[in-house]
Amino acid sequence: MTSGRRGYQQACHVASALDLLGERWTLLIVRELLIGPRRFRDLVEALGGIGTNLLSDRLKRLAEEGLVARRKLPPPASVPVYELTEAGAALEPVLWELVRWGVKTGRDLPSDASYRPTWLVVAMRSLFRPERAEGLDLRLEFRVGEDVFHAVVEGSALVTGLGTIERPDVVVTAAPEIFRRYENGERPEVLAKTGKWKLDGSKRALMRFEKLFAVKASL
Amino acid sequence: MTSGRRGYQQACHVASALDLLGERWTLLIVRELLIGPRRFRDLVEALGGIGTNLLSDRLKRLAEEGLVARRKLPPPASVPVYELTEAGAALEPVLWELVRWGVKTGRDLPSDASYRPTWLVVAMRSLFRPERAEGLDLRLEFRVGEDVFHAVVEGSALVTGLGTIERPDVVVTAAPEIFRRYENGERPEVLAKTGKWKLDGSKRALMRFEKLFAVKASL
DNA sequence: CGGAATCCTCTTCGATACTG
């Protein structure tokens, strides 16, 4: 079965990478794991109904290729989880560029589609501009519908996570459909008029937020 | 049949982009067109035996979505060609990151695979570091096997093309399999020992070349 | 009960033949 895999057989890194990553679901599995280790069941739910056989196949392949590791959480949890290796996590820039392309070219997210807070974390990471963050510090909390996540800018690094954060400089509160419009590139001033988008923080902090996370016009 | 398309239905730019680009061959078609307009037949050959029905389907879809335009070359040529629109060309960073990921993580290109000079152009564009090119000028010619292409660095911009160039500062001459090893991240010093890799140019120009085009260690 | 293999149906792919 070793040679039974379809491949492009081209001496090109694009084709070679796509041989591994180009199958359906694969990059979305990477997206989920970028936020942190996940259990098999969590992945099934997050991906919205991938067949368990496919997920099993994909994880096996990614593990073979060294992008994903299967690990057992230490006791007392002792449950198996999947997590990205360094090589797997190195794919993040690929996902960033997909997001940035979508925003830049104005491709609207479907309004009838499902959404997960972790995807918003990925989106914010994609839109972050480290080259503008030189020496700036900023602590952000996002409250989208029932979901809360945060981002911390330190120097030119960005750390993100689910849940609240201590002493935020900026708190973004938005309804999910409004946050989707933010991801579609609409300016905060416009969103504010809906009454379902609110930015709390000092003027200075709010300006930094706008500067550090690009939307359409500035990509 | 309008809704007969399989999609992820997720409010996430990664998933949304992949709905369009994630099918087999699609991103490789974009890769080909990044180098310039191509005829249908050229694409079939460059892609190494894609079914003409699939190529037809993909081009149709890409045209619908505004990433590709079908155009007729002005007389006397008067032949139809496909070319990227601005939105299509905006995908280039996605391909860059795929190449950089492959190099960075040391994924070797298959040695028995086909290769095309245009892929080498894409590779060099991917490895170019504009942030290190500040104010530098450099004219490069690459001779790989029978194929010749060039790159011109001006300011922090890079322009590439097939064929020779006037007054090159650096000429890289390599056998195809050695150039593949360069793409795999091997250092020029090592490649030089094979006798099938040669760099011509002033010491200053050669240093610039190494600085402006990253290989594994410095990505 | 979570994790993964199996089975069956449907869609997509790939190769070639065919038409304007």
Add this chain to the structure above:
DNA sequence: CAGTATCGAAGAGGATTCCG
């Protein structure tokens, strides 16, 4: 040359079964 049509093969989706 530029595609369209056709058809067997491979892959995807979904439900169910097996296993620890």
